[in-house]
Amino acid sequence: AKSNPNEPEFLQAVQEVAEAVIPFIESNKKYNNKMLLERMVEPERVVMFRVAWIDDSGKTRINKGYRIQMNSAIGPYKGGLRFHPSVNLSILKFLAFEQVFKNSLTTLPMGGGKGGSNFDPKGKSDTEIMRFCQAFMDELFRHIGSDTDVPAGDIGVGGREVGYMFGKYKKLRNEFTGVLTGKGISFGGSLIRPEATGYGTVYFAQSMLATKGTSFKGKSVLVSGSGNVAQYAIEKATQLGAKVVTTSDSSGYIYDADGIDAEKLAYIMEIKNVNYGRISDYVAKYPNAKFIAGKRPWEVKGDIALPCATQNELNGEEAKLLVSNGCICVAEGANMPSTPEAISEFHKAKILFAPGKASNAGGVATSGLEMSQNSLRLSWTTEEVDQRLFKIMSDIHESCVKFGTDEDGYIDYVKGANIAGFVKVADAMLAQGVV
Numbered sequence: 001a002k003s004n005p006n007e008p009e010f011l012q013a014v015q016e017v018a019e020a021v022i023p024f025i026e027s028n029k030k031y032n033n034k035m036l037l038e039r040m041v042e043p044e045r046v047v048m049f050r051v052a053w054i055d056d057s058g059k060t061r062i063n064k065g066y067r068i069q070m071n072s073a074i075g076p077y078k079g080g081l082r083f084h085p086s087v088n089l090s091i092l093k094f095l096a097f098e099q100v101f102k103n104s105l106t107t108l109p110m111g112g113g114k115g116g117s118n119f120d121p122k123g124k125s126d127t128e129i130m131r132f133c134q135a136f137m138d139e140l141f142r143h144i145g146s147d148t149d150v151p152a153g154d155i156g157v158g159g160r161e162v163g164y165m166f167g168k169y170k171k172l173r174n175e176f177t178g179v180l181t182g183k184g185i186s187f188g189g190s191l192i193r194p195e196a197t198g199y200g201t202v203y204f205a206q207s208m209l210a211t212k213g214t215s216f217k218g219k220s221v222l223v224s225g226s227g228n229v230a231q232y233a234i235e236k237a238t239q240l241g242a243k244v245v246t247t248s249d250s251s252g253y254i255y256d257a258d259g260i261d262a263e264k265l266a267y268i269m270e271i272k273n274v275n276y277g278r279i280s281d282y283v284a285k286y287p288n289a290k291f292i293a294g295k296r297p298w299e300v301k302g303d304i305a306l307p308c309a310t311q312n313e314l315n316g317e318e319a320k321l322l323v324s325n326g327c328i329c330v331a332e333g334a335n336m337p338s339t340p341e342a343i344s345e346f347h348k349a350k351i352l353f354a355p356g357k358a359s360n361a362g363g364v365a366t367s368g369l370e371m372s373q374n375s376l377r378l379s380w381t382t383e384e385v386d387q388r389l390f391k392i393m394s395d396i397h398e399s400c401v402k403f404g405t406d407e408d409g410y411i412d413y414v415k416g417a418n419i420a421g422f423v424k425v426a427d428a429m430l431a432q433g434v435v
């Protein structure tokens with residue numbers, strides 16, 4: 001803590017991993033040497049830079065740009081870019097650290113990284129977004145490459161932003177390579193990538209529910225967020241026979257007791273992906289639903305909760321409420337949405353709980369599949385990618401069961417994911433020597 005002051009999110013993420021991994025290291029001599037964990041918490045490289053761009057009124061604007069290259073033991077750095085005013089070094093280091101373990105869990109050869117900017121895309125015109133993305137890539141291009149570091153999207157960075165950044169990279173480098181993932185289908189993107197994180201979270205929750213002999217069928221589901229991850233979590237849960245009754249954004253949540261069906265989801269996509277608007281607009285078209293301003297959906301009764309918005313969006317009190325309302329399963333679509341107090345409530349109540357680094361790994365796994373397709377210069381079909389995604393999610397579930405099952409049979413997915421993720425990276429670091 002002393003050497004990373006003012007980095008609470010990073011320390012929170014490290015603490016979670018350390019609590020799971022230290023007892024494992026102590027009982028496995030092989031990993032108990034050469035300051036392995038101490039090396040892992042130190043990024044291999046941090047790049048911070050100025051992003052200067054010109055807005056539509058001709059005014060010069062300045063933002064901070066970052067890329068955290070956390071660990072390259074098992075493959076090129078890989079992880080998304082986040083554009084949000086809350087972005088700072090602590091948040092990106094926490095995300096990069098989590099990414100190392102998540103990427104290892106996918107079984108694909110990807111190291112961990114993360115980056116972004118405190119740029120706020122809300123209310124910006126399309127040309128402002130383009131100029132910002134180009135200015136950001138004007139510096140980032142020298143630090144990335146298809147065999148070095150392969151960024152992707154995250155909060156505030158979707159297909160449009162990846163497209164603008166890819167265009168600029170290609171121009172600067174004069175080469176067409178798979179340097180970014182989440183690209184458009186016409187220029188190297190993979191089918192199912194937009195769906196992958198949300199679908200993967202639901203596939204993972206399906207495996208969790210199966211350990212209790214149950215499924216999504218007939219369950220009521222609480223989803224937070226209304227962005228990329230939330231949208232496809234809603235779609236897949238509904239396809240599997242569940243009724244999703246909530247969705248949200250940073251201004252509040254929607255409660256729709258009738259369930260968010262395919263038609264209503266198409267409207268959410270129009271609000272969020274086409275108009276870049278607010279979720280409160282939902283009630284204008286569907287007046288039976290309610291918009292609850294300034295609150296989060298965890299006060300609603302539901303069987304399954306899928307937090308898909310952002311970090312620390314589900315606290316201890318809200319976790320208690322979920323449990324007392326009969327929730328049996330929480331699978332994180334977002335990164336670190338549950339606070340440590342919330343996780344401890346879920347564990348105390350012995351309900352199913354999966355941390356994002358396991359349950360939301362489908363996004364980066366499919367990005368890995370996009371990298372493979374780019375290297376092969378081939379495109380796989382929807383079915384092929386979806387089947388691979390499904391298989392990867394059930395393999396990750398198996399790894400969590402293997403390393404996380406307690407003596408009483410309770411599956412501690414936090415312990416399982418952290419140890420399983422750690423082992424592969426640790427083996428590679430030990431084999432490569434102290435570098």
Ligand code: NDP
Binds near residue numbers: 154156229335
């Ligand atoms: P989007 O930008 O598409 O959507 C983010 C959603 O979360 C929006 O509904 C947004 O509301 C809400 N949100 C963002 N910040 C806050 C906040 N501070 N308080 C409340 N709500 C907030 O992002 P994604 O769907 O891509 O990402 C969601 C989460 O999933 C993040 O934690 C991300 O790291 C994680 N993730 C994403 C992956 C991906 O493939 N996209 C892969 C793995 C994890 P508003 O519109 O009001 O800002």
